[in-house]
Structure formats: C-alpha cells, structure tokens
Amino acid sequence: MKKADIFEFFSRLHEDNPAPETELEYVNTYTLLVAVVLSAQATDAGVNKATRRLFQEVTTPEEMVALGEAGLKQHIKTIGLFNAKAKNVIALSEMLIADHGGEVPADRDALERLPGVGRKTANVVMNTAFGAETFAVDTHIFRICNRTGLAPGKTVLAVEKGLEKKTPQPFRLPAHHLLILHGRYVCKARKPECWRCIVSDLCAFRPKTPPPAHARG
Template sequence: MKRADVFEFYGRLAEANPHPETELEYTNPYTLLVAVALSAQATDVGVNKATRALFAEVDTPAKMVALGEDGLKQHIRTIGLFNSKAKNVIALSEMLLADHGGEVPADRDALERLPGVGRKTANVVLNTAFGQETFAVDTHIFRVGNRTGLARGKTPLAVELKLDKATPQPFRLHAHHWLILHGRYTCKARRPECWRCPVADLCAYKPKTPAPTA
C-alpha cells in the first residue's frame, strides 16, 4: 500500500471512530494484564463475563495470590484453557510482588518474563495502560494486514514490524485498536463486509464481497 493510501486508510478509520478502546474490561494496569492473558484463544465478551465479578473483588497481585489458584478457577472456568491460565495468573502475580513491588512494569522485556505473557500481551499492556506506540498483532490484525496489503507478513512478528514501519503519525498510538475493531466487525475472516467498508477502495483484496441480497 502506498504511503499516501496508508495515511488515508488510517484517516478514514479514525474519522469513523476517533477514540478507539479495547473491548476488554479492566480497572487498572494489573487487571488489564490479567484480562489480556485470559483472552488468548477466547473472546473479549467471554472474558468480560468471567472477570466482572473477579475484578470487583481482586484488583491487585496480592489479592490474586490470596485468592489462590483454585479460587481463581471458580471465576474463570467458562474461559478456554482456564486451568493453565489460572496457574499462570497466580505465578505472574507472585512475580510482580517479588520483583516489581506489586506494580506492572512498563517494559517489554520485564513483561515478557512474566508467566503466560507473550509479545502480543505485552504490546497490549504497553499501549493501553502506558500509552506506548506498540502494535499487538492478533488474528484480526494479521488478517487485515495481509488482506488489505497494509502490512503483509507470514508471521505475527513480521506483520508487527511492517506496521511499525508503515504507520505514520498521528495514528500510531491507536492503530492497533482501529485494526482489531475493523477486523472484528467489518473485515471478517469468512466473509469480509466489503460493501460497507470505509477503506474498500484502498484495499488490495479481490474480489470484493458484494452486499447480501434481500
């Protein structure tokens, strides 16, 4: 995608949604970290249903450790892979207490050393909690980047690096939220809704999906 088209692409997404936000519910950097860790291979809607009651009671690493693995499982058992996720959340909470004074570090390497925290999770936390210009490539962004021609790559990291290089100011801070929401609600996996897409004319995807017939 040409540089001018990239700017126009983001400009249209920004005009449609000037203040994009994560759809995960959280109250502070710690609960955001936990929510993102729980969201792997799960929907934001499903995570939110499981964490509303949890975060009303537990919003610090110390409280999570006190709740314990079995107590956490009772809250998140509707989420896929809840056993391993509960183990990781307790372990990362213990590490935050031991190594970071109970605070979530605003540092990628420190975040990725936490159990169950990979590059995507670290990028989400750095961007959403700390305002860093990161690009968290999930399945939606991977698809949108490749399908549109905005940032093509064979791996999430390749797409991330291309997005980092191609995305201009003033769009860098919110770019990954715009792309996630675009992929979730318009540029869908099985049937992209090209007929109502605000950037269809800038997109490399062919053939464009026609509007459904009445």
C-alpha cells in the same frame, strides 16, 4: 499499499472511530494485564463475563495470590484453557510482588518475563496502559494487514515490524485498536463486508464481497 493510501486508510478509520479502546473490561493496569492473559484464544466478551465478578473482589496481585489458584479457577472456568491460565495468573502475580513491588512494569522485556505473557500481551499492555506506540498483532490484525496489503507478512512478527515501519503519525498510538475493531466488525474472517467498508477502495482484496440480497437496492 502506497504511503499516501496508508495515511488515507488510517485517516478514515480514525475519523469513523476517533477514540478506539480495548473491549476488555478492567479497573487498573494489573486487571488489564490479567484480562489480556485470559483473552488468549478466547473472545473479549467471554473474558468480560468471567472477570466482572472477579474484578469486584480482586484488583491487586496480593489479592489474587490470596484468592489462590483454586479460587481463581471458579471465576474463570468458562474461559478456554482456564487451568493453565489460572496457574499463570497466580505465578505472574507472585512475580509482580517479588520483583516489581506489586506494580505492573512499563517495560516490554520485563512484561515478557512474566508467566503467560508473550510479545502480543506485552504490546497490548504497553499500548493501552502506558501509551506506547506498540503494535500487538492478533488474528484480526494479521488478517487485515495481509488481506488489504497494508503490511503483509508470513509471520506475526513480520506483520508487526511492517506496521511499525509503515504506520504514520498521528495514528501510531490508536492503530492497534483501529485495526482490531475493523477486523472484528467489518473485515471479518470468513466473509469481509466489503460492501460497507469505508476503506474498500484502498484495499487489495479481490473480488470484493457484494452486499447481501436484502441490503441491495
């Protein structure tokens, strides 16, 4: 995708959604971190359902450690991989208390040292909580970047580096959420809804998906 088209691509998405936000529910930076860790290989809606009551009781690492692994499992047992995730959340909470005074660090390397926190999770927290221009590449963003020609790459890291290099201001901060939401609701995995996509003319995907019969005419 050409430079001018990339600017137009983000411009249209931003005009359509001027204040994109994560769909994960959280009350502070710590609960955001926990929610993102829990969201690996799970839907945001599923995570929100499990954490609503949890985050009424627990909003700090200290409270999470007090709840304990068994107590946490009771809250999150509807989420995939909940046993491993519960273990990681308790361990990262203990590390936050021991190494960071109970605060979530605004540093990607420090975040990645926490149990259960990989590069993608660290990028989400850096972007959402601390306003960093990071590009967390999930399955939606990986798909869109390759499908449209925006920032093609064979690996998640290659796509991230492509976005970092190609995304212009003033869209660098909201780019992550603009792309995720577009992928979730329009540029879907199985059948992209090209017929109602506001950037379809800038996109390399062929052939475009035609409108369903009931939407024609």
